[in-house]
Amino acid sequence: MEVTSNWPSESGCTLQDIIRESEKLPSGELEDLLDEERCISLARGEGDVEDGGCVIRLVARSPSFRHTNGFSSRNKRLLVGFVVLSEARVIEVCTGMHEEYFKTVHGSLLGDFGDSKLFKCELQFEKCQETVVLKLKGTCHGESVWIYGFHIMTVADPECANAISKSRFGSEHLSTVLREKDVQMSKEAMKFRQMLESYNNGMKEKGDALQGADPMSLITHFLAIMSLIRRSYSHLLHKYPMAVQSIQAGVLMGAGDVISQFVIEKKSTSQYEWQRTARFIGLGTFFVGPTLKVWYGILDRRIGSGSTVRALKKVAFDQGIFAPCFLGSFLTVLGVTQGNSPQKIKEEIKNNYVDIILTNWTVWPAVQICNFAFIPLQHQVLIVQIFALFWNTYLAWKTNTGVKEQIKLTEN
Numbered sequence: 001m002e003v004t005s006n007w008p009s010e011s012g013c014t015l016q017d018i019i020r021e022s023e024k025l026p027s028g029e030l031e032d033l034l035d036e037e038r039c040i041s042l043a044r045g046e047g048d049v050e051d052g053g054c055v056i057r058l059v060a061r062s063p064s065f066r067h068t069n070g071f072s073s074r075n076k077r078l079l080v081g082f083v084v085l086s087e088a089r090v091i092e093v094c095t096g097m098h099e100e101y102f103k104t105v106h107g108s109l110l111g112d113f114g115d116s117k118l119f120k121c122e123l124q125f126e127k128c129q130e131t132v133v134l135k136l137k138g139t140c141h142g143e144s145v146w147i148y149g150f151h152i153m154t155v156a157d158p159e160c161a162n163a164i165s166k167s168r169f170g171s172e173h174l175s176t177v178l179r180e181k182d183v184q185m186s187k188e189a190m191k192f193r194q195m196l197e198s199y200n201n202g203m204k205e206k207g208d209a210l211q212g213a214d215p216m217s218l219i220t221h222f223l224a225i226m227s228l229i230r231r232s233y234s235h236l237l238h239k240y241p242m243a244v245q246s247i248q249a250g251v252l253m254g255a256g257d258v259i260s261q262f263v264i265e266k267k268s269t270s271q272y273e274w275q276r277t278a279r280f281i282g283l284g285t286f287f288v289g290p291t292l293k294v295w296y297g298i299l300d301r302r303i304g305s306g307s308t309v310r311a312l313k314k315v316a317f318d319q320g321i322f323a324p325c326f327l328g329s330f331l332t333v334l335g336v337t338q339g340n341s342p343q344k345i346k347e348e349i350k351n352n353y354v355d356i357i358l359t360n361w362t363v364w365p366a367v368q369i370c371n372f373a374f375i376p377l378q379h380q381v382l383i384v385q386i387f388a389l390f391w392n393t394y395l396a397w398k399t400n401t402g403v404k405e406q407i408k409l410t411e412n
Contacts, residue, residue: 249289256392311373
């Protein structure tokens with residue numbers, strides 16, 4: 001990350017040097033050293049705006065020596081979003097190709113610390129930006145301007161921006177970076193560290209007082225928790241796509257069997273077959289989830305995405321070729337896990353295959369058209385499995401109906 005800044009500390013080092021020291025980074029280009037998941041940069045602009053303020057230009061450089069996120073190093077690195085901490089409330093952000101096109105963002109007041117006020121602006125771009133120009137109004141020479149929490153993604157082209165997970169960043173992250181007591185900082189840096197720590201402590205005290213909070217405050221905190229869960233899930237999905245999608249398939253298939261036993265089959269707690277649920281969880285985790293993950297990846301690479309025509313092509317291949325083969329494989333694997341003989345498995349497929357595939361074709365084409373047309377690749381397995389919760393309930397009931405009938409015949 002190239003930042004046009006020169007903010008010397010009392011030791012003569014720039015704040016970028018302070019980051020390197022705090023993060024124990026070797027000397028070199030900062031953008032090549034910081035991890036992309038938590039890239040941090042700080043900048044101080046000069047007061048060269050006519051109405052009083054400063055200008056900061058941020059440029060996302062292209063990777064020079066490594067492959068990132070599966071894309072070639074020839075691709076561009078684009079800015080997605082970041083946070084501005086400043087003593088100025090109002091900033092202007094250039095969002096067009098020319099610097100005269102600015103939009104105004106009003107920062108929210110984080111806290112009032114004596115004579116100083118700390119404002120925060122969270123910026124998320126509708127389109128990824130190669131270069132971002134910030135104008136902070138009302139700042140005077142000597143006031144502090146911090147840019148931190150950059151989320152940088154490497155994409156093949158701007159059209160890939162809609163698949164990027166837009167993360168939010170909090171002041172606690174920056175406070176953690178600056179918490180090293182042995183790091184020498186300028187007076188401005190030390191003052192902001194104290195402000196951030198005071199703000200974070202105040203937020204924690206508010207959390208401790210939740211019991212007596214008003215309903216709106218409780219709703220706000222609940223939404224914050226849900227947002228944290230969503231961000232954590234997105235992070236894990238990005239880092240471990242196969243494992244996450246396999247586990248969620250197993251959980252949802254197990255849930256479908258539980259619903260089948262208690263709701264459709266009207267079983268009591270004592271009649272509940274946990275071995276059957278465990279069997280469906282195993283099938284989802286080790287067979288259904290990985291198979292769907294690989295299949296959707298093949299479809300996306302071969303056909304692509306982003307248009308209705310491509311979505312229809314995917315549905316044609318998915319329902320015309322994959323679904324019939326996958327259903328036969330599923331019934332075979334299910335029979336093996338039930339301990340059935342080859343002859344018994346063949347008989348079960350003969351009895352159930354046609355009914356299940358016809359039901360499949362009345363439900364899944366419409367679901368898959370929406371899935372392939374509007375859902376990013378990394379979430380397609382999840383969407384399928386959410387709809388499949390009802391489908392799994394049907395499968396669990398259908399594939400066990402024959403078993404129960406066979407038991408009754410044996411008893412008679």
